[in-house]
Structure formats: C-alpha cells, structure tokens
Amino acid sequence: xxxxxxxxxxxxxxxxxxxxxxxxxxxxxxxxxxxxxxxxxxxxxxxxxxxxxxxxxxxxxxxxxxxxxxxxxxxxxxxxxxxxxxxxxxxxxxxxxxxxxxxxxxxxxxxxxxxxxxxxxxxxxxxxxxxxxxxxxxxxxxxxxxxxxxxxxxxxxxxxxxxxxxxxxxxxxxxxxxxxxxxxxxxxxxxxxxxxxxxxxxxxxxxxxxxxxxxxxxxxxxxxxxxxxxxx
Amino acid sequence: xxxxxxxxxxxxxxxxxxxxxxxxxxxxxxxxxxxxxxxxxxxxxxxxxxxxxxxxxxxxxxxxxxxxxxxxxxxxxxxxxxxxxxxxxxxxxxxxxxxxxxxxxxxxxxx
Numbered sequence: 001x002x003x004x005x006x007x008x009x010x011x012x013x014x015x016x017x018x019x020x021x022x023x024x025x026x027x028x029x030x031x032x033x034x035x036x037x038x039x040x041x042x043x044x045x046x047x048x049x050x051x052x053x054x055x056x057x058x059x060x061x062x063x064x065x066x067x068x069x070x071x072x073x074x075x076x077x078x079x080x081x082x083x084x085x086x087x088x089x090x091x092x093x094x095x096x097x098x099x100x101x102x103x104x105x106x107x108x109x110x111x112x113x114x115x116x117x118x119x120x121x122x123x124x125x126x127x128x129x130x131x132x133x134x135x136x137x138x139x140x141x142x143x144x145x146x147x148x149x150x151x152x153x154x155x156x157x158x159x160x161x162x163x164x165x166x167x168x169x170x171x172x173x174x175x176x177x178x179x180x181x182x183x184x185x186x187x188x189x190x191x192x193x194x195x196x197x198x199x200x201x202x203x204x205x206x207x208x209x210x211x212x213x214x215x216x217x218x219x220x221x222x223x224x225x226x227x228x229x230x231x232x
Numbered sequence: 233x234x235x236x237x238x239x240x241x242x243x244x245x246x247x248x249x250x251x252x253x254x255x256x257x258x259x260x261x262x263x264x265x266x267x268x269x270x271x272x273x274x275x276x277x278x279x280x281x282x283x284x285x286x287x288x289x290x291x292x293x294x295x296x297x298x299x300x301x302x303x304x305x306x307x308x309x310x311x312x313x314x315x316x317x318x319x320x321x322x323x324x325x326x327x328x329x330x331x332x333x334x335x336x337x338x339x340x341x342x343x
Contacts, residue, residue, distance in 0.1 A: 058335040064328045072332045173328050
C-alpha cells in the first residue's frame with residue numbers, strides 16, 4: 001500500500017567541508033523539500049558558505065562528532081514535520097541522484113529504515129585495505145555487539161521514516177552512530193531494507209586510530225560502542 | 233619505622249589540604265567525607281602494618297602486608313579511572329545536549 005510521504009528532508013553533517021559544501025548543496029537542494037546542513041563546529045568557512053546557499057543551517061558551537069550532528073538534524077526534521085529523513089555526506093562521496101532510490105522503499109511502505117550498500121551490485125572503487133580489512137572487521141564487530149548482518153553496516157547513506165526517527169535517538173556522538181542506528185532499528189523491530197548505492201572515494205576518511213573530527217577512528221568507534229553498553 | 237613516619241606525614245599533608253579545600257568550599261560535603269575516610273583508613277593501615285602483615289598471611293598470601301596494600305591500591309586506582317571515564321563520557325554527552333539545544337534555538341530565533 002502506498003503511503004503519502006510529503007516532506008523529505010536531507011540532513012548533512014559538515015565538519016570543515018568548505019571545499020565541497022557548495023557543490024553538495026547545489027546538487028541535493030533541488031531534489032528534496034528541505035536540506036539541513038549541520039555545521040559541526042567547523043573552523044573554516046563551511047557555515048558561511050552553506051548559509052549563502054539559502055538552506056537551513058544549524059550550527060554546533062563546538063565540534064561534537066558526526067553522530068551528534070546527525071541527531072541535531074534529526075530533531076530539527078522531527079520538529080519540522082519531516083516524513084522521511086535522509087542522512088547524506090558533505091564530502092561528495094555519495095551520489096545525490098541516488099536519494100530517490102534510497103527513499104523509495106519507505107514511500108512504497110516496504111521499510112522504515114533503508115541503508116545504502118556498496119556491495120549490492122553498483123560499482124564503487126573501494127580502496128583495497130578498506131574493502132578487505134576494515135569493512136569486514138566493522139561487520140564482525142556489529143555482528144558480535146549488536147547481532148545484525150548487513151552487507152555494508154558502516155555506510156552513512158540511509159533513509160529513515162518518521163516512525164523510525166521518533167524511535168531512534170542517536171546517543172553516540174562519534175562515528176559509532178552507524179552501529180547504534182542499526183541496533184536501535186532492530187531493537188524497535190523496524191523493517192529494514194538495503195539498496196545498492198555508489199560511493200566515490202577521495203581519500204581515507206576513516207583510519208584505524210583516527211579520522212577527521214571527534215569520535216572517529218576505528219578503535220575509538222569500538223571503544224564508544226563498548227562504553228555505550230556499559231552506560232546503559 | 234622511618235618509612236611509616238614518612239608515609240604518615242604525607243597523609244597528614246593530604247588531610248590538611250583536604251580541610252583547607254573544604255574551608256574554601258572547593259569540594260562538596262560528600263567528597264570531603266569520602267577522602268577523609270580514605271586517608272584515615274590509609275593512615276590506620278600504615279600504623280597497624282604488623283596487624284595487616286599477619287592478616288594477609290592468615291589469608292594465605294605469601295607477600296608482606298605492604299605489598300598486598302600496594303596491589304589493592306592499583307585495583308582501586310583502576311576502578312577510579314574507570315569511574316572517571318564514565319563520568320567524563322556523561323559530561324561529554326551533556327555538553328552535546330547543550331550545544332544541540334543552542335543550535336536548534338538559534339535557528340528558531342531566526343525564523
């Protein structure tokens with residue numbers, strides 16, 4: 001049964017993305033009802049450049065991490081009657097043309113949460129180390145800690161229905177939010193679908209020890225996941 | 233004997249600091265009492281080290297009392313570091329909540 005989903009909001013967390021932000025905004029803005037940029041305490045011109053594009057820009061006074069920025073965007077979207085929220089990336093690694101594909105299962109009433117996957121047909125040039133080592137390891141950690149198997153659990157391109165959004169609060173400020181969202185989707189018995197997407201790699205965004213901004217780096221993510229369990 | 237006196241002097245110094253901090257309202261009542269008990273306990277263990285020795289021997293440890301106290305202190309330290317880590321994590325989360333509220337409120341103010 002097709003439901004009526006009127007308002008599609010894309011949330012893009014951005015931390016020091018002055019090089020890419022305008023391009024991403026121009027690509028995404030025409031495709032959706034509202035585009036929300038969450039500037040996560042950037043020290044460059046990200047905030048000013050985004051503001052000039054006439055989109056909604058929320059600003060974290062200090063850097064709090066990608067998970068925190070996504071949650072800020074989600075809360076804004078909920079308060080502003082969004083029906084579907086899409087999480088997208090500011091560094092141009094996802095294709096804006098695929099937004100319509102990722103929201104389709106929600107529009108068709110097939111799923112509450114849709115996750116993009118690099119391993120379902122579409123060709124992404126994934127660096128060898130990432131494809132063979134980091135992503136399988138991340139998958140294993142997810143399997144052990146939250147008991148979910150997706151083909152691409154660390155993918156940041158996803159769409160959530162309003163129902164899912166109301167049930168999921170991202171508490172992990174850092175990159176551990178990917179696993180956290182999966183965990184909460186399954187805990188709340190929301191329906192899941194994976195769709196093939198393309199990822200364009202510019203460089204290594206995520207190393208084992210550290211990445212860009214707060215709460216990044218593979219080991220830090222695992223630590224955050226453990227801590228989140230302890231703090232419950 | 234000399235070592236015990238040195239240890240007691242150090243503990244006395246910490247206790248005096250504790251009273252000074254309390255007087256200047258730098259620590260709360262609960263925290264003051266916790267540390268006071270902690271230092272008094274440490275002092276009494278040092279004063280009755282011989283008793284600790286025999287107690288530890290009775291428990292079946294081969295080491296001296298002071299060694300066992302040392303191991304125990306490492307355990308306590310680990311625990312305190314762990315507690316501190318959890319507390320910091322909570323503080324970080326609270327900071328995020330404040331930052332988020334400000335960002336959402338700021339945006340509302342503009343509309």
